Amino acid sequence: MELKHMALTGMLLMSAPVTAPAVAQAQKFITVASTTSTENSGLFKHLLPIFEKKTGIAVRVIAQGTGQALDTARRGDADVVFVHAKEAEEKFIGEGHGVKRFPVMYNDFVLVGPKSDPAKIGGGKDIAKALKKVRSAAAPFVSRGDKSGTHMAELRLWKVAGIDIGGADKGPWYRAVGQGMGASLNTASSMNGYILTDRATWISFKNRGDLAVLVEGDQRLFNQYGVILVNPEKHKHVKRDLGQAFVDWIVSAEGQKAVASYRIGSDRLFFPNANDKGA
Amino acid sequence: MIEIGQAFGAAATLIAARDPELVGIVLLSLRVSLTAVVFASILGLPLGAAIAVGRFPGRRALIVVLNSLMGLPPVVVGLLVYLLLSRAGPLGQFGMLFTPAAMVVAQTILILPIVAALSRQAIEDAWQEYREQLRSLGAGPLTAAATLLWDTRFSLVTIVLAGFGRAAAEVGAVIIVGGNIDGVTRVMTTAIALETSKGDLPLAMGLGILLLSLVLALNAAAYWVKEAAQRRYG
Numbered sequence: 001m002e003l004k005h006m007a008l009t010g011m012l013l014m015s016a017p018v019t020a021p022a023v024a025q026a027q028k029f030i031t032v033a034s035t036t037s038t039e040n041s042g043l044f045k046h047l048l049p050i051f052e053k054k055t056g057i058a059v060r061v062i063a064q065g066t067g068q069a070l071d072t073a074r075r076g077d078a079d080v081v082f083v084h085a086k087e088a089e090e091k092f093i094g095e096g097h098g099v100k101r102f103p104v105m106y107n108d109f110v111l112v113g114p115k116s117d118p119a120k121i122g123g124g125k126d127i128a129k130a131l132k133k134v135r136s137a138a139a140p141f142v143s144r145g146d147k148s149g150t151h152m153a154e155l156r157l158w159k160v161a162g163i164d165i166g167g168a169d170k171g172p173w174y175r176a177v178g179q180g181m182g183a184s185l186n187t188a189s190s191m192n193g194y195i196l197t198d199r200a201t202w203i204s205f206k207n208r209g210d211l212a213v214l215v216e217g218d219q220r221l222f223n224q225y226g227v228i229l230v231n232p233e234k235h236k237h238v239k240r241d242l243g244q245a246f247v248d249w250i251v252s253a254e255g256q257k258a259v260a261s262y263r264i265g266s267d268r269l270f271f272p273n274a275n276d277k278g279a
Numbered sequence: 280m281i282e283i284g285q286a287f288g289a290a291a292t293l294i295a296a297r298d299p300e301l302v303g304i305v306l307l308s309l310r311v312s313l314t315a316v317v318f319a320s321i322l323g324l325p326l327g328a329a330i331a332v333g334r335f336p337g338r339r340a341l342i343v344v345l346n347s348l349m350g351l352p353p354v355v356v357g358l359l360v361y362l363l364l365s366r367a368g369p370l371g372q373f374g375m376l377f378t379p380a381a382m383v384v385a386q387t388i389l390i391l392p393i394v395a396a397l398s399r400q401a402i403e404d405a406w407q408e409y410r411e412q413l414r415s416l417g418a419g420p421l422t423a424a425a426t427l428l429w430d431t432r433f434s435l436v437t438i439v440l441a442g443f444g445r446a447a448a449e450v451g452a453v454i455i456v457g458g459n460i461d462g463v464t465r466v467m468t469t470a471i472a473l474e475t476s477k478g479d480l481p482l483a484m485g486l487g488i489l490l491l492s493l494v495l496a497l498n499a500a501a502y503w504v505k506e507a508a509q510r511r512y513g
Contacts, residue, residue, distance in 0.1 A: 031377060031458075036476065040473075040476060040477050044461075045461070060377065060460040060461075060463055061460060061461065062377065062458040062459070062460060063459070075365045075366055075367040075368075076365070076366030076367055076371070077365050077366050077367075077376055077377070180476050181476070182475070182476030182477050182478055183475070183476050185478060186475070186476070186478060189478075204477065205477065205478040206477065206478040206479045206480075207478030207479070207480055208478070235366060237366050237371075237374065
């Protein structure tokens with residue numbers, strides 16, 4: 001009897017703290033499926049407290065690749081998506097999963113590689129030319145290979161360069177690791193390979209080893225982020241009003257200012273452009 | 280090698296700073312994994328005893344299945360629980376995905392086979408030894424199972440600790456069903472994965488050292504309690 005009592009008390013004691021935060025957080029919250037770049041760069045840590053203070057809405061961020069984030073929302077497990085692959089975002093809307101896409105901010109992709117630079121691409125601006133050189137040198141290139149926004153951008157750039165990376169031109173030099181941006185950078189850093197990364201993750205990344213930015217500034221390296229409220233007509237659990245409040249805020253003058261004010265050291269990581277309707 | 284040295288420095292700094300965010304992460308880790316181990320024990324120990332003492336068709340197959348399930352890949356358990364709890368899944372209406380409760384469910388499934396399979400073996404060994412005695416005392420299977428559970432309790436503590444170790448150490452399941460949400464579902468292992476992906480390897484390793492120290496402290500406490508109990512009642 002005593003043992004039973006003890007076991008029961010123990011169970012209650014241990015399960016209580018697990019359920020307790022759920023009760024404490026019965027406050028308003030939304031779930032945002034976003035990308036590793038926005039989370040790992042520290043942007044959300046900067047933005048969300050400002051938003052929460054103003055609206056009382058807590059934002060729970062799931063950081064995934066863009067493809068996975070859109071899939072999470074397709075299953076109805078997020079209220080808002082905040083990602084960076086315009087084509088995939090428009091497809092998501094076309095399928096009826098999203099209400100409307102709003103441009104939020106941009107930065108750019110950079111091609112980083114070892115300082116020894118075996119493909120001799122350093123200092124160039126033309127990304128297509130650089131990728132061709134990497135291909136002819138068959139220098140190790142690390143690809144995300146995970147349907148993320150950066151992966152989709154990379155595939156688009158190979159296409160622009162006229163290289164059939166999925167077929168004839170594929171080789172052991174091209175290493176698809178199927179991981180997030182940081183994990184892929186760790187891999188590139190340890191094998192001294194080339195890799196395409198978004199600038200925000202690169203600036204906040206600490207384990208650079210011998211890697212440095214080699215190609216930047218090409219217009220085709222533009223990286224646009226968009227925000228979408230998941231369609232409540234299709235997914236009835238979606239918190240329409242709270243989600244919309246977040247979307248409205250991030251594209252508002254105040255939200256845009258908050259985006260612009262995020263820096264690491266002297267580096268600005270994201271540039272607001274919600275007013276550029278075509279972005 | 281420098282990084283491993285830095286890691287100990289990072290671990291020391293972390294402990295010294297007692298950062299409330301880190302304390303929250305540590306507490307959540309303990310709560311989730313301890314709750315999972317309690318549930319897995321409540322289900323797994325009686326199950327192990329029943330299979331050890333009982334004789335029923337398919338028993339051998341069940342033992343083989345249970346033994347194999349000890350090697351359940353966490354990521355598969357995570358995916359299974361994700362599909363069940365997702366809004367598009369059969370249990371979606373409860374909105375449990377991306378909560379600590381979902382993490383407890385996943386870890387319970389993960390360690391239940393460990394607790395059940397290992398306790399089955401320990402109890403069956405004791406059963407071989409005491410079967411005649413128990414029978415001569417007129418004990419039915421239920422009484423026998425209960426007696427053996429009590430009799431092997433010190434071995435069972437080690438088994439439960441193995442289950443806890445597995446739960447506290449895994450990242451594959453909790454990162455899928457919890458989502459590694461800052462302040463809500465971030466635990467030690469997912470925080471380590473996050474810091475690794477940020478390239479902050481010393482901090483990641485420092486968190487790892489902290490996790491190991493916690494598990495060590497818990498095991499030491501369990502061992503001490505077990506020893507004291509054994510001296511008194513053993």
